[in-house]
Amino acid sequence: MINATVLSAILTIIYITVITVAGELYPPLKEFLAKNFSHHWIGKSITAILVFVVFAGLLLVLKPKIKTAFLLNLLSAISIVSALILFSFFAWESFR
Amino acid sequence: MTPILKLALIGHVFAGLVALIFYYAMIPNLIGKNPQLNFLKRLSLFGLVSLLVSWILAGYYYVTYYGQNVKPLIKSGQLPWAHSILMETKEHIFLFLPFLGLVLLASLLSIKSDITRDDNLRKALASLAFLIVALGTAVTIFGVVISGAAK
Numbered sequence: 001m002i003n004a005t006v007l008s009a010i011l012t013i014i015y016i017t018v019i020t021v022a023g024e025l026y027p028p029l030k031e032f033l034a035k036n037f038s039h040h041w042i043g044k045s046i047t048a049i050l051v052f053v054v055f056a057g058l059l060l061v062l063k064p065k066i067k068t069a070f071l072l073n074l075l076s077a078i079s080i081v082s083a084l085i086l087f088s089f090f091a092w093e094s095f096r
Numbered sequence: 097m098t099p100i101l102k103l104a105l106i107g108h109v110f111a112g113l114v115a116l117i118f119y120y121a122m123i124p125n126l127i128g129k130n131p132q133l134n135f136l137k138r139l140s141l142f143g144l145v146s147l148l149v150s151w152i153l154a155g156y157y158y159v160t161y162y163g164q165n166v167k168p169l170i171k172s173g174q175l176p177w178a179h180s181i182l183m184e185t186k187e188h189i190f191l192f193l194p195f196l197g198l199v200l201l202a203s204l205l206s207i208k209s210d211i212t213r214d215d216n217l218r219k220a221l222a223s224l225a226f227l228i229v230a231l232g233t234a235v236t237i238f239g240v241v242i243s244g245a246a247k
Contacts, residue, residue, distance in 0.1 A: 002206040009195040020188045039159045041187055045151070068203070069124055072220035075199060076227045079192055083231060087185045094180040 004059035006071040010078050012052040019044055021089050054079040101161050108154035109239065111146045115197070116232045118143035119225045122200075126222035131211050137204045143228070144197040151194055158187065169243045178245030182238040190235050196228050 023030035023040060033043030097105070118139045125131050125139075170179040203221055211218060 002203050005202040006199050009199045013192050014196050016188060016191050028156075038165075042155065042159060045155065045189070046193060047193070054193060067216075068210035068213070069220040072199070072203065072224055074216075075196070076220075076223050079196060079231070082192070083185075083189050085097060086188050087181070090181045090184040095176050 001060060002068055003064050003066055003071055004056050006068065006075050008056040009061050010071070010075050011055050012048050013075075013079055013082050014046050015051045016044060017085055019047070020086060022078060024089070047065050050068075079086060097161065097165075101157055104153045104157040106113055108150045108157060109236070110148035111153060112232060112236065115143045115146035115150060115193075116229055119197075119200075119228045119232070122221050122225040123229070126218050126225060129212070133204065133211055137201070140197070140201040140204050144194065144201050147194045147197050151190070154190065160231065166180060166246050170242065173245060175241070175245035178242050183242050186235050186238040186242070191219070193228060193231060193235075196224060196231075200224050200228070225236060 017027070019033075023033065023044075030040045033040040033047070037043030070089055122136055122139045122143075125136055167179055167183075170176060171181075200221065203217075203224075207217075
């Protein structure tokens with residue numbers, strides 16, 4: 001169960017990063033989230049939860065056999081990289 | 097600002113800081129010689145609940161008030177980057193935290209063997225708790241700057 005949760009979290013964090021950058025670069029995507037969820041941030045929150053739940057369910061069935069410690073460290077690494085990507089992207093967008 | 101909005105604004109900061117305290121408290125226990133699994137589970141649960149409360153309160157304030165009332169003030173002021181860089185980064189990095197918190201809790205709940213015997217797992221969990229504290233601290237600092245820019 002734990003590997004499914006960790007992998008789902010990894011995919012969810014990647015999703016949040018991708019949808020955020022994509023929404024800034026392609027405004028209709030951000031508008032789509034705003035229109036369907038009343039606000040783009042609520043849309044990102046809800047769809048992130050959905051992504052997490054769907055992948056967790058899928059991975060619970062697949063039962064990936066990977067060392068949990070490795071996956072946890074991978075999750076930490078991807079979170080750091082994603083946070084830096086977001087910060088860098090908004091800094092670049094702000095000054096361009 | 098209505099009393100409910102003030103409560104949401106103050107509440108989301110308070111709940112977030114409380115979460116950071118819980119996750120910070122986990123770190124020495126995880127890296128120490130005698131990690132107390134039940135204690136860690138409780139800290140992790142309380143930390144996650146605090147993050148969820150912060151998520152809801154922050155979302156309410158952000159969606160109903162910030163966009164129309166605070167954002168224009170910051171963007172037309174002396175520190176427009178406080179919104180375009182810090183707020184934009186903060187509001188999206190925050191979304192990572194509940195999932196990281198959930199993983200930490202799920203990991204602790206699913207441990208069947210003696211946690212003291214698995215150094216790699218303990219270190220990985222400690223790293224994750226530290227990451228939550230680090231990201232949460234960054235979010236908090238960004239929030240302080242944003243508040244200053246709004247005055």
